[in-house]
Amino acid sequence: HIHVTYGFITSICLTRGDGGQFTKGELELGRHAPGLAVVIVGHRKDSQSYVNMKRKACAAVGIKSVDIDLPEQVPEAELIAKVHELNANPEVHGILVQLPLLKHINEEKVLTEISIDKDVDGFHPLNIGKLAMKAETRSSLHSQSTRTVGCIELLKRSVVIIKGKRAVVVGRSNIVGLPISLLLLKADATIKGGWLKPGAAVIDVGTNAVNDASRKSGYRLVGDVDYQEGCKVARCIMPVPGGVGHMTIAMLLKNTLDGAKRVIG
Numbered sequence: 001h002i003h004v005t006y007g008f009i010t011s012i013c014l015t016r017g018d019g020g021q022f023t024k025g026e027l028e029l030g031r032h033a034p035g036l037a038v039v040i041v042g043h044r045k046d047s048q049s050y051v052n053m054k055r056k057a058c059a060a061v062g063i064k065s066v067d068i069d070l071p072e073q074v075p076e077a078e079l080i081a082k083v084h085e086l087n088a089n090p091e092v093h094g095i096l097v098q099l100p101l102l103k104h105i106n107e108e109k110v111l112t113e114i115s116i117d118k119d120v121d122g123f124h125p126l127n128i129g130k131l132a133m134k135a136e137t138r139s140s141l142h143s144q145s146t147r148t149v150g151c152i153e154l155l156k157r158s159v160v161i162i163k164g165k166r167a168v169v170v171g172r173s174n175i176v177g178l179p180i181s182l183l184l185l186k187a188d189a190t191i192k193g194g195w196l197k198p199g200a201a202v203i204d205v206g207t208n209a210v211n212d213a214s215r216k217s218g219y220r221l222v223g224d225v226d227y228q229e230g231c232k233v234a235r236c237i238m239p240v241p242g243g244v245g246h247m248t249i250a251m252l253l254k255n256t257l258d259g260a261k262r263v264i265g
């Protein structure tokens with residue numbers, strides 16, 4: 001079980017088939033640890049920040065993170081070969097390839113090569129298709145992407161009733177715009193154009209690295225929404241950083257744990 005409070009993971013609890021708890025030693029040895037492979041290509045600052053947070057979150061809850069850092073110029077075939085290797089690795093229950101990938105790599109091709117049983121992001125075309133068809137996710141594992149489920153979870157925890165509401169999704173990416181539209185439809189919302197109105201619930205899923213000389217790193221992360229302005233009109237609004245990113249990671253850990261449970265039992 002993973003317990004989450006407003007996007008922060010407060011605890012994780014694995015239970016054994018016999019009802020007992022795994023010892024800390026067992027988890028650390030990795031004999032029963034769920035494993036998540038986090039693959040990053042190149043050095044984009046925003047991607048690196050995300051990947052570091054994901055890896056730290058794994059360490060915090062006893063998920064074994066398999067870190068794959070590939071150089072910017074890695075050929076597509078080599079990245080795909082790495083994905084195949086991870087597909088075949090029984091210690092890896094979830095595979096995440098951080099997006100966006102560089103221009104010389106066909107993103108869709110790479111995502112299609114991830115075993116659908118290990119697709120913790122829910123970006124495999126089959127999983128997106130299942131989501132579009134409103135299929136239940138139990139057998140299809142991760143057809144709901146971590147970020148979109150994180151958004152819905154944040155709305156629910158902010159006691160926003162989705163049913164019957166008009167929803168505005170600003171953005172049209174395959175990572176967020178498309179799946180969030182599908183999930184909102186599934187939650188009985190209808191989607192129309194337009195802008196925020198007073199009282200709206202705003203979830204900012206943007207991540208942008210902006211230069212900031214006052215920081216040691218030389219940059220800071222901001223979202224797509226002007227938070228200060230949004231605060232004045234929205235009923236609730238998620239900040240960046242500190243908003244949906246945490247919930248995305250919580251859902252990523254949950255998907256990895258679910259994948260591991262299917263194998264470990």
Ligand code: GUN
Nearest residue numbers: 096097098099100121147
């Ligand atoms: N890039 C930005 N957000 C995400 C995400 O949730 N998953 C992956 N794989 N890449 C991303």
